Amino acid sequence: MAWSIADVARMSGVTSRTLRHYDEIGLLPAAWTGSNGHRHYERDDLLRLQQILLMRELGLGLKEIRAVLDRQVDRVAVLREHHERLLAERARLGTLARTVARTITELEEDAPMAQINRPENLFEGFEPDPEMDAEVQERWPEAYEESRQASAGMTEADIERWQREVTAQMIRFAEFMAAGTPVDDPAVQAEVDAHYRNVSRFWKPTAEAYKGMALMYVEDPRFRENFDRIAAGLAAYQRDAMGVYADTRLS
Numbered sequence: 001m002a003w004s005i006a007d008v009a010r011m012s013g014v015t016s017r018t019l020r021h022y023d024e025i026g027l028l029p030a031a032w033t034g035s036n037g038h039r040h041y042e043r044d045d046l047l048r049l050q051q052i053l054l055m056r057e058l059g060l061g062l063k064e065i066r067a068v069l070d071r072q073v074d075r076v077a078v079l080r081e082h083h084e085r086l087l088a089e090r091a092r093l094g095t096l097a098r099t100v101a102r103t104i105t106e107l108e109e110d111a112p113m114a115q116i117n118r119p120e121n122l123f124e125g126f127e128p129d130p131e132m133d134a135e136v137q138e139r140w141p142e143a144y145e146e147s148r149q150a151s152a153g154m155t156e157a158d159i160e161r162w163q164r165e166v167t168a169q170m171i172r173f174a175e176f177m178a179a180g181t182p183v184d185d186p187a188v189q190a191e192v193d194a195h196y197r198n199v200s201r202f203w204k205p206t207a208e209a210y211k212g213m214a215l216m217y218v219e220d221p222r223f224r225e226n227f228d229r230i231a232a233g234l235a236a237y238q239r240d241a242m243g244v245y246a247d248t249r250l251s
Contacts, residue, residue, distance in 0.1 A: 002031060003046070005039040012049060027066045028052060059085045167230075169195060173238050174231035183241035192245040195238075207250035214242035 009016045022028035023039060028049055030039035041049075048069065055065045064081075169191065176188050183189075199205060205213060217223045217235045227235035 002040040002042050005030070005041070008041050008046065008049070011046075012053065014049070014053070022049075022052070022062075025062065025066075027062055027069075165198065169198070170227065170230045170234065170238075173241070174234050177231060177234060177237040183237065184244045188241050189245055189248075192238075192241050193249070195242070196245065196249075205250075207246040210246045210250060211243055214239040214246075 003011070005016050005019055008014070008019060019028065020039070023030050028045065031042040031045055032040050034040060051069060052065055055068065060068070172191055173188075176185070176191070181188055196205075196210065199210075199213070217227060218239050224235045227238070
């Protein structure tokens with residue numbers, strides 16, 4: 001019995017895009033491909049996907065997972081490295097718990113968002129979704145590698161400073177939106193230019209890629225939720241502003 005890629009995506013919760021990526025890198029090859037180009041998976045493939053998802057849940061990277069599944073590395077060595085990651089994850093979760101506790105206290109005290117001393121504290125302890133990384137890697141492989149190399153050289157202080165900059169910029173966009181400032185207003189576009197330059201520290205997107213990023217802010221609930229924490233509708237406002245910038249400055 002075989003299942004289509006759409007069936008597997010529905011059953012597992014893994015997007016078709018990610019399944020195609022797993023196939024392309026040899027992590028989860030499809031059992032066969034139909035004449036229409038659609039991938040199909042059999043029982044052993046589903047069992048392999050289950051193992052992949054389990055190891056992703058444990059924090060292993062795609063290369064490590066493939067090595068384990070293909071028996072190319074010492075499992076003890078992989079588990080030892082994973083144990084170190086778990087200790088780091090425990091520390092991160094402690095930070096995340098403190099973030100939530102601090103937010104609860106501020107909400108119980110009816111502190112308005114504008115008066116929170118450090119709005120970036122709302123996001124302290126959060127980290128990118130691994131599946132989202134896979135999707136970004138598939139869509140913009142060269143940009144993903146550039147970004148990965150740039151972020152690898154960042155210290156904890158650099159990351160904290162970058163988080164503050166990002167949150168402060170989101171708040172400035174929210175202030176423009178609340179004031180009813182058109183997205184093509186020079187002041188808004190100057191803020192978008194700052195955003196583009198900040199992104200370019202990691203990778204330099206083309207007009208098409210920059211629009212794609214803007215669209216992902218709205219369409220991907222994981223991104224949109226972060227914007228909505230600042231102000232409802234902010235993701236759409238910034239998407240439109242970035243679209244104007246891409247058309248006028250990058251095309």
